[in-house]
Amino acid sequence: MGAIAGIVLTLGLFVFIFWPEKNIFFQADKTRIDYLRERKDVIYDNLRDLNFEYLAGKYPEQDYAEQRASLEDEAAQVLAEMEALEQRGMGARGRA
Incomplete structure (x- = not known):
């Protein structure tokens, strides 16, 4: 009886995992x-x-400052564009 339950469970899991979506291209x-x-x-x-x-000592201070400034500039650009899009009402659809 236990072997049959194991087989049924295995088949059920196999079907659950590999059952194709209705639209695989969606x-x-x-x-x-x-x-x-x-x-x-x-x-x-x-x-x-x-x-x-940097705190672990892997970067010299100058390299750290340059990379940090670069990342902060990029973040500012991304945030500015996000704010502009949200003000135009384009962000409402993408909100979760």
Whole structure:
């Protein structure tokens, strides 16, 4: 009886995992604001990593300052574009 239950469970899991979607070519459309939100998150992660590595002694102060300034400039540009798009009403569709 236990072997039959194991087989049924295995088949059920196999079907659940590999059952095809109704439309395998469907992909959610990303808006510009969605892309910018993802880019902002990546920039913030890079800033955190840069700070950690600098504190760990992996970067000289000059390199750290240059990379930090570059990332902060990029973040400012992304945030400015996000704000401009949201003011035009383009961000409402992409909000979760």
